[in-house]
Structure formats: C-alpha cells, structure tokens
Amino acid sequence: MEAKREVLRMENIVKVYSNGVMANKGINFSINAGEIHALSGENGAGKSTLMKIIFGEEQPTSGDIYINGQKTVITSPQLAIKLGIGMVHQHFMLVSSMTVAENVILGVEPTKGILINMKHAIKQVEEIAEKYNMNINPKMKVEDLTVGQKQKVEILKALFRGAKILILDEPTAVLTPQETTELFEELKRLRDSGYTIIFISHKLNEVKELCNRITIIRHGKSMGVYDVKTVTEQDISNLMVGRDVILNIEKSAPKIGKTTIRVSDLTIIGENGKHCINRLSFSLREGEILGIAGVEGNGQLELVEALTGLRKYNAGSIEICGKEISQCNVKDIRKLAVSHIPEDRMTTGAAPSLSITENMLSDKISSNSFSKHGIINKRAIKQYGIDMVKQYQILCKNPDVSIDSLSGGNIQKAVLARELSNNPKIIIADQPTRGVDVGATEFIHKRLINMRDNKKSVLLISSDLNEVLGLSDSIIVMHEGRIAAYFPDAAKITELQLGGYMLGIEKQSEEEIKEVRHGQ
C-alpha cells in the first residue's frame, strides 16, 4: 500500500445541513491512484453528502480536502471537473432527445469557428468508447438506449471531461445481472489504465467482487478502511449497521388462501400511444408474496397505478376482492383494504414539510378514531404519532418534526407505518427498500413477511433481484408490458435465469405463463 500514491484525502469533514441534520461528523477518507475504492454505509450514514462535497455540490462546514497532496477548496462541480473528478449520478443527467455524442460533448463542444465540429466530436467519443471497450453508437439518441447504455454515456461524459477520479453512486441499482457484469469489466479496465474509482454501494457481494479497499461509514463517522480481501460480507454488514444483521431472509412455507386480486387481459395505452401493458393476466392470493421482476419501464409502474386507482386502463378488467375497479377512485380502492407503498417516497409517498404524524395520517384523518364531524381529535392524533414512531422504530426527535428532516430509511418506515396500520388485506409494495439501508431493509422485509403470514396478499415490485428472490413465494417476470415468465416457486430459480427473461432473451410458453391465473 505504501507504494501507492494518494490522490485524494479528506480530513475531519463535518457537514451540517440547514435543517440541522449533521450528515458528516468528522470523516477521514483517502483514496489511492489506480484503485477501486468502495464506500459503504446505510442510507443516511453520510455517503452521498461526502461525495457531494468531493464534487463541489456541497461545501463542508469544516474540514480539509487534499488533491494530490495539495489543499484544495472545491467550490463548484465545474471546478471539480477541472480537477479531474467525474461523477456518475444514480439518476442520470442526460438530455434524452439528443444523441450520445451530443450529450457527451455538452458544455465542452469541440468547435470549428462558431460551429460545433460534430464529426470531430463523434470521432472523439468513438475513440474513448473503443479504448475502454464500451460498445455504444455515438449517433444513437439517448431516449432509445437501455438503462445500462445510458450509464455508459454518463461514464463517457466524465472521461471526456478529463476525469481521473470517477465517482459512481450506486451504479448497479438499476442494472440487470448481465449489465452489471459488463459494467464491472469496464470498471476494471479503467482501473488498470490508471483511473481511480469510488464505488458507492451497499450490495456487499459486488463490493467483494470489484473493489480493492472499502471505507465504511456509520452515522456520519468513518468505521475504518479495510482491504476487501481481509473482511467478510458479514463483517462489513456488521460494521455498517453496528449489530448483527441476518442477510438471508427467513420465512416459513406459504399458506395460500382465496384469490384477492384478479387481473384479466389488462391493457394500458400510454400517452405516446405505446402499449405499456398488453393483455396482462394474473391473480394474487391470500397468504402469498407475488414478486414482479423486470427491468424498470416494462409496465410495472403502470400496473401499480392501475391497481391503486391512480390510472385508468383501456381494456381488460381488475377485480379486487371480487369488485371490478374500473370506476373506482383512489379512495374507493383504499376502502377495499388495499395499501400502497409507492415507488418514490418523496414525490408520491410524503408531504415533505408536514410533520411525521400528519404524513402518517393523510389517508385516515376522516376516520372516526381521529376526527368527529370534521374536527380533528388532537389527543388521539398525538398518541397515534407516538405509537407509530415507536412501533415502526422511526428515528426522530419527536413525531411533530417535518418528515423531510429524516433519512430515507426512516421516511420509508413512516410510509410503512401509514400503509400497514390500516389493517390491509392487500399490500402493493413498489420498490419498498429502494435507497434504504440494511437495517431498515431488514425491518421492512420482516414486516412484509409478517403480513403474509397473517393471510394478507403482498404484491412486491422490485428491481433488486436479491429482494425479489428472497422475499417472494412466486415470481412474475415482466417484459414490454407482458408476462415473460412465471415461476410458481421462487426458491427454485437463480438471478441469472431471471436476467435472461428480464432482458427478453428468453420467454416461456403460453402454457407455462397461464399457470399464473391459477385456473381462472
């Protein structure tokens, strides 16, 4: 290690946000040239904040940054780019109506007089792509690319701007196993050519496979730097959470009951005239967790919206507990004891500046236990807030603080508290643990399994294959608005098999898929 040159060192970084949240409490962080360095920690541990500070998006409250041994103040992302730091965000920052080359050169266009030298640009992009074996056509429009390809464009963008240090923020969260393998190849090649990569992830198997060293952060403090070879996944996980975590999801055999949701020949046509959902049929039964796997954008969102009354459908039918819901609004469907954990907790699942209690009450304020004749019962509401915070282990000073002062995992627990405290019959859980730390994930999984053991139906939509495989009793794979495969027993399949169906390489026969209707 001594021989390695240190390219970046952060000393005693403290960051306090304007809402009083102390995200970093004196973190030391250092990386060497030519390594892939993992940064792991629960959500809300302060990883993203630390990276934003490196990239100049946030200023540290105190602490120093040294680049190549030189003390530097990174005032803006522009300066960070100049210093050779590149960032690939979790949410891509691309203009979808432009081509790959246009996106890559945006802001640093090679010019010929006052015109953009497009030919030169395309050639340059091609050269870089070829050099690192990234198979991508610079003339393609970004909107036509797959998620994995878009990510490549992001990496190209950073390289084109002369980045020597690449920060990747949970890059595999949106990828299929095949795409992940490809990404890892590319990253290793980049490392071997002298680039330095900071790899943010809490997927421990990936860290083990890809990275050289790991820095673990917990509650805004560094828990130390380790050589990845010398620590086990369990060690890392314990350091992240600070206690022993059960990585495997344990559950008993399902006790299947009556059908609760029956979807027949459902068709939804999107705004662009495309069939988002194309003659989809399946049924969900009591006491089972039915997982829906698939690359994002293959109709899962539309399906969830149709099931919860947020979207009308064009043809087919959805029956919930025997009632056809085409004429129902959100409230009617909620009355049928359907709970919905939405995909995006901040835009759909919470009102950011209202209190935690108010957020947990938004769907049931009119019920008799919280109000009479339209006037709210302050005492009952206060008690409910205190009870829920305790029961769902929401970390907060008190239930009256605004919900946006909480970390992602705790906001998700509040969403869960709202949705599961209604005594639902059906739970539609859309990416229930996305961006949620290990501890909270474990908690959420346990709750969902507990619901299923109490004869509830759970529909689980997740792009995390580990989660789908671990939690589900049976699995549907969706591809282009249709069911590509149905597996009655989730225990009998592997990630790799699922991947093939998710990418549309394989498809089951009609007979096999029909099984999902359970003879109806």
Add this chain to the structure above:
Amino acid sequence: MDSNKRIRLIVDITKLIITILVSCGLVTLIVLVTSSDPVNAFSSFFLGPFTSVRRIGNIVEAASPLMFTALAVIMIFSAGQFSMISEGAFFIGTLGAMMIATSVPLPAGIHPIVAILVAGAMGAAVALIPAVLKMKWQVSEVVTSLMLNYVVQFFAIYMVSYHFREISSSSLASIEFKDTSILPVIIRGTRIHLGIVLGVILCIITYFLLYRTTFGMKLRTVGNNAKFAHYSGIKVTGIMVISQVIAGALAGMGGGAEILGMYNRFKWTTSPGYGWSGIVVALLARDNPLMVPLAALFMGYLNVGANIMARNSDVSSEVVQIIQGVMILMIAAEALLKKWKQKMIVKAAKSEAGMKGDVIND
C-alpha cells in the same frame, strides 16, 4: 427538532424587525432627499398616527379590510394555489353590499348581515371562475385571476355608473345607502365599526379551519404535495376549488364590511387595491391567521402615517407603496440572515452530537 424550531423562530422575528427597520430607514431616506422640512415630515409619519384617538382609530379602520384579504390569500396559498383573486373578490363584494344597501329594504340589524352575506357570495362566485378553469382545462389560475380582476373592477364601476348612480352628484357616486344597512361604530370618537370584529372572528375561524379540522389538514396536504394527496385518496381538485371559493367569500365579505362600515355611498372610480396589500399582510403574518390582525395593524399604521405626512408636509403618501415593495422583497429573500441561521444550527447540532471546538463556517 426543538432547537431547530427555536432557531427558526429567532431568525424569523429578527428578520421581521430588520424588515421593519429597513422600511423605516427607507422612509427616512426618501424624506431627507425630497422634503424641505424633514423634521415635520418625520414626526407626521412616525408619530402622527398616535396623536389623537381619532387617528389611532384610523389605524384600526385601515387594518380592517386588510385582514379579510390577507385571510383570503392565506387560504389560497395554503392549498398551493396562486390565484390573485382576493383583489377582485373584495371589489365585487363592495358592489354586492352596495346593491343590497341601496335597493333592498330590510330591518336594521338584518340589513347589513344580508348585505355582507351577498358580498361574500359574489366574492366566492368570482373566485370560482379561475378555480374551475384550472380544474377543467388546466388554465393557469395566476393569469386568469389577474385578468379577471380588471373585468371585475370595470364591471363594478359600470354597474354603479349606469344603474346605481346618484344623478345629482357631479363625481361618480352611488345613491345613498339606507340607514338600516350601515354597520354601527363601536368606539366613540372614531369610525371603528363592527366590521373589525367580524374580521378578528374570521381570523380565528380560519385558523381553526386550517389547523383543527380534517378539511384543513387535507388542504395543507394538497398545498404541500398534491401528488401525495391524490395518492392518499384526497380529492385534490375539489379541495383546490373549495379553498379558492372560501377565499373569495372571505375577501368579498371584507369588501362588504368595508363599504358598509366606512361609507354611505359607493365612490371608488378604481379599486382601492386591498387585495394586493393583503398579500403583504399575509407574508408579514407568515401565513398564520392568528398573526393577521397584528400584521394588518402594522400596515394600517404605515398607511395612516403616510396620509398624515402627505397632508402636513411636501412628501406624498405613495411612499407606502415603496415600503410595501421593499417589505415583500425582504420577506421573500431566503438568503437574508442565512449565514447567521446556519451558524446557530451548526452550533446546536454540534452540541447535540457532543462535539467540541469552534464553529468554522464558510
């Protein structure tokens, strides 16, 4: 976060004090530059309003209409809407009250009540237009309400000029209100009328509505995140429309109370602009209905001061418009005192985290 709440309160109050001081400083500056007798102008502006019971009464009278329009603004803004209709709703309210006061014979006591209710109904009807346009066709309520304010203003003046005009008067004025319709004065020696009591009661009712009812909670949820409200099963568009209708009714009643309390004829040739000042008052009150009376009194004080100054010295009363503008700017300025606030937050966070050492900031 208790420490956070405390810090926010301290910063808010300090900001308010600075805003007021800057406003006063600005008046001083303008007076010094323009007046040949600045001492007289100063004393007229700052002390003038307190020199007699009648003038103190004037402050309260000037505050009265602003309370109604500020409540309307709070109602609309809390639902996340940006309708500027409180201006038009107020003015149509004066028209409605005038029509009842001049043309419908009713017994005393009941007469002003009916007139104010009609004023509220007409305000609500006007506010409904941009709300429905938005609900049905997603037309921006900002644009429609601003335009509609002009339509309303000229419609009211048209009605007075062609249907209710006092023919013997050379300037535009309506026929005289019936005696039974006038709101009684409640403090002798002033013109403080019963309308102000109505205003204060409505402040309390609005607070109760927003913070103690299910409707209020739904309304605030819609205002904070409409998508989330929809997801929770709340009828979002309905709430948006109702909030604007209530706002229109509040402003309309304000118009009715103002004209029946302060005048015996409709004499405006242009809208007095209480709807706009209502926005300033709502901002000053930090969208809290219970703070509205105080904020309105402060605005009333400025207005009265400016009027006295205009009468006694060579500085015109338009100074108040400048002050209003500056106040909006300062209240809306997020960055004001931000560094100081951040310093306090860092300190609090550090002490909670048990960390020692000096605060190094920016």
